[in-house]
Amino acid sequence: MLEDIDDILKMAATGGIVLVGFLAVKSFTNSIKENRINSAYADASVSGSTAEMARKLKDAFDNCDMFGCAGTNEEAVIRLIQSIPNKRFFEGMTKDYARLTSGASFDVDFHDEFYSWGNNSSDNIIYDDLMVYIQNLPN
Numbered sequence: 001m002l003e004d005i006d007d008i009l010k011m012a013a014t015g016g017i018v019l020v021g022f023l024a025v026k027s028f029t030n031s032i033k034e035n036r037i038n039s040a041y042a043d044a045s046v047s048g049s050t051a052e053m054a055r056k057l058k059d060a061f062d063n064c065d066m067f068g069c070a071g072t073n074e075e076a077v078i079r080l081i082q083s084i085p086n087k088r089f090f091e092g093m094t095k096d097y098a099r100l101t102s103g104a105s106f107d108v109d110f111h112d113e114f115y116s117w118g119n120n121s122s123d124n125i126i127y128d129d130l131m132v133y134i135q136n137l138p139n
């Protein structure tokens with residue numbers, strides 16, 4: 001009986017250590033994630049950078065101001081995509097987009113922003129046109 005209690009205590013102690021270890025690792029990775037996002041935001045303040053483009057596209061997707069969030073700012077998205085000079089810049093932008101959003105995919109978000117209201121809408125045509133534009137970017 002005493003041995004059983006001893007085992008239970010040992011198990012509880014081991015569980016506690018595992019939990020503390022887990023929480024320590026979690027808080028460590030969270031702080032790394034925060035630092036990454038903060039440095040991405042610092043990069044996004046550099047005019048003409050891929051990070052700035054990523055932030056502007058994210059802002060246009062969300063289209064929020066102090067009064068709330070309106071629907072996607074399609075005109076801004078079109079203008080921004082059409083100002084991307086080449087594939088290399090686009091790829092850098094998608095990496096920065098992930099850094100700014102804790103790992104969200106630009107491609108998935110971009111698709112969702114324009115395809116969320118069902119098929120056959122004019123939004124889909126805008127998306128398809130912009131995808132053609134992106135695919136035809138020079139390297």
Ligand SMILES: [Ca+2]
Pocket residue numbers: 060061062063071072073113
């Ligand atoms: Ca939106």
